[in-house]
Amino acid sequence: xxxxxxxxxSLSVQEGRISILNCDYxxxxxxxxxxxxxxxxxxxxxxxxxxxIKDKNEDGRFTVFLNKSAKxxxxxxxxxxxxxxxxxxxxxxxxxxSQGNLIFGKGxxxxxxx
Amino acid sequence: xxxxxxSPSNKVTEKGKDVELRCDPxxxxxxxxxxxQSLGQGLEFLIYFQGNSAPDKSGLPSDRFSAERTGGSVSxxxxxxxxxxxxxxxxxxxxxxxxxxxxFGAGTRLSVL
Numbered sequence: 001x002x003x004x005x006x007x008x009x010s011l012s013v014q015e016g017r018i019s020i021l022n023c024d025y026x027x028x029x030x031x032x033x034x035x036x037x038x039x040x041x042x043x044x045x046x047x048x049x050x051x052x053i054k055d056k057n058e059d060g061r062f063t064v065f066l067n068k069s070a071k072x073x074x075x076x077x078x079x080x081x082x083x084x085x086x087x088x089x090x091x092x093x094x095x096x097x098s099q100g101n102l103i104f105g106k107g108x109x110x111x112x113x114x
Numbered sequence: 115x116x117x118x119x120x121s122p123s124n125k126v127t128e129k130g131k132d133v134e135l136r137c138d139p140x141x142x143x144x145x146x147x148x149x150x151q152s153l154g155q156g157l158e159f160l161i162y163f164q165g166n167s168a169p170d171k172s173g174l175p176s177d178r179f180s181a182e183r184t185g186g187s188v189s190x191x192x193x194x195x196x197x198x199x200x201x202x203x204x205x206x207x208x209x210x211x212x213x214x215x216x217x218f219g220a221g222t223r224l225s226v227l
Contacts, residue, residue, distance in 0.1 A: 043218030104156035
């Protein structure tokens with residue numbers, strides 16, 4: 001049974017607009033969340049993370065929001081750029097940001113059109 | 115290079131053969147992870163090495179899968195008697211002593227015919 005769910009397999013956005021990628025989780029023991037970006041034929045690269053003690057973390061054009069009561073997080077990209085086109089994976093951890101395996105969603109493919 | 119290195123990048127094998135996949139983590143990283151990504155799926159955790167501790171093998175799908183990490187650095191994932199359902203991209207990641215930002219290699223694409 002999937003503990004981390006990304007229900008939208010794909011998303012298409014116009015350049016300059018906001019991209020919102022969503023992620024839901026079922027396990028309330030998760031306390032650290034990460035977003036990774038993956039280009040074809042490359043490994044995933046870390047994008048941004050958030051601890052469960054926060055509800056928002058921002059890094060440049062990327063902001064992650066966490067709603068613990070809804071077990072939901074979202075990644076906002078503003079403004080979206082064509083180079084942002086990639087598959088985005090949401091991941092969760094039990095280890096509070098310390099070492100341990102991550103549980104990944106299936107990914108959302110983002111296409112940003114010029 | 116400074117990143118996680120995996121070899122080979124592609125491997126085609128026949129059903130029933132054994133394969134070895136190699137991972138060279140970032141120098142100084144104490145933790146090493148193996149994941150696999152099957153078509154249309156997310157990354158599935160396989161095994162985790164932390165320093166000199168016993169590895170966490172809880173994600174290995176069967177006893178045909180094993181891994182070792184020599185000298186706290188390079189790791190080899192071995193799949194014995196490969197099956198077609200083993201076809202996937204096998205990804206290795208490493209992380210430093212503090213924090214769980216995992217840095218991934220480009221993966222090995224395994225195709226079992």
